[in-house]
Amino acid sequence: MFETLPAPKLDAIIALMQAYAADPREGKIDLGVGVYRTEDGRTPVMAAVKAAEAQIVETQDSKSYLALAGDRAFLEQMEALLLGGAVPSERVAAVGTPGGTSAVRQICELVRTARPEAVIWVSAQTWPNHLPLIRAAGLNAQSYRYLDTQSGGLDRAGLFADLEHVSAGDVVLLHGCCHNPTGVDLAAQDWADMAALLERRGAVPFIDMAYQGFGEGLDADAGGLRHLAARLPEVLVAASCSKNFGLYRERVGIAMAIVAPDRRDTLAATLAGLNRQAFAFPPDHGGRVVSTILSDPSLRRSWQAELDAMRARVQDNRRALADALRAATGSDRFAGVGSAQGMFSILPLSPAEITALRDAHGVYVLGDGRANMAGLSSRNIMACAEAIRDVTR
Ligand SMILES: Cc1ncc(COP(=O)(O)O)c(C=O)c1O
Structure with a gap:
């Protein structure tokens, strides 16, 4: 063979x-x-992680299967951390995933399930795993200009000119903050212009948020995502807790689709089904650490x-x-x-x-x-x- x-x-x-x-x-x-x-x-290991793990070891009385979407408390806490109430929960369908990598993959699988001909637009410089994940899901990718190599800043004109070629139903992958590898992020005006362009072209943003808290702060780093979520009918999100909770090897992530309230249950069931066929249940320990920390003020x-x-x-x-x-x-x-x-x-x-x-x-x-x-x-x-x-x- x-x-x-x-x-x-x-x-x-x-x-x-x-x-x-x-x-x-x-x-x-x-x-x-x-x-x-x-x-x-x-x-x-972060001090809060150590403390949360001690609490979990002390109090957890079962390791039986949970839901395909993972632990509800984790999903709710992560929704609040990422979206900060920018959209009502009735619009949010989410599942836990093994890390941000799987979240990206599961969102690609969702796109292929819904619209296999969709093209995923990716910044010319990007995380080296984006293209392999997109292609492994059977989708096509196109690149848009991003870094101005002369100034080391954003090639704003190139970015917006290239995205004028996006078709209705295409997906534009954007780094929520701390762009990997350039470190060059969109400013508030760029996010507003991006929202207007995506609205006009009928394209769907896909925000990969792997470094929330490492740019300007937890809320500021989610500002672009929240702006798009509040303004556009459909937004896809893949987020990782590897870096901001230091939970790299525990594999904690979330895949999220923000849609019209009457589509939410269909999206939630589809995402759960995609989990079922990939790994069934997401790992629990790291997500439980995250929800324990986020729900305990101290x-x-x-x-x-x-x-x-x-x-x-x-x-x-x-x-x-x-x-x-x-x-x-x-x-x-x-x-x-x-x-x-x-x-x-x-x-x-x-x-x-x-x-x-x-x-x-x-x-x-x-x-x-x-x-x-x-x-x-x-x-x-x-x-x-x-x-x-x-x-x-
Ligand atoms: C842009 C980006 N997305 C996603 C990930 C996935 O992170 P993980 O699977 O370790 O949670 C990373 C990790 O380096 C990243 O840089």
């Missing part, structure tokens, strides 16, 4: 993780994989304070790297690093410069130049800036 099976190409992020792990050099710097890190390089305060501190650390690293790069290179070539949001930035480097950075200096960034600002620390920022100066002069 398997004689002709080709070996799959290793995912770029996983390949880089393996190369970093195998590198014996002392001062190597990992700016590759998208996880939060402390100053000393750890990805800790745990919620602790979680939010820790998340605020994580956001501040990443922002400080970003500014410090931008300053160090300006000082080391004597140019504004890397100015975009300082103005971006969230964990990532694209370093404007050529493929040869990215390879030299890794081979000669042990600094690991992805092949498109994506660098995780959380991987920096006060001990390595100068070394990192000097390595970038050396490979670019």
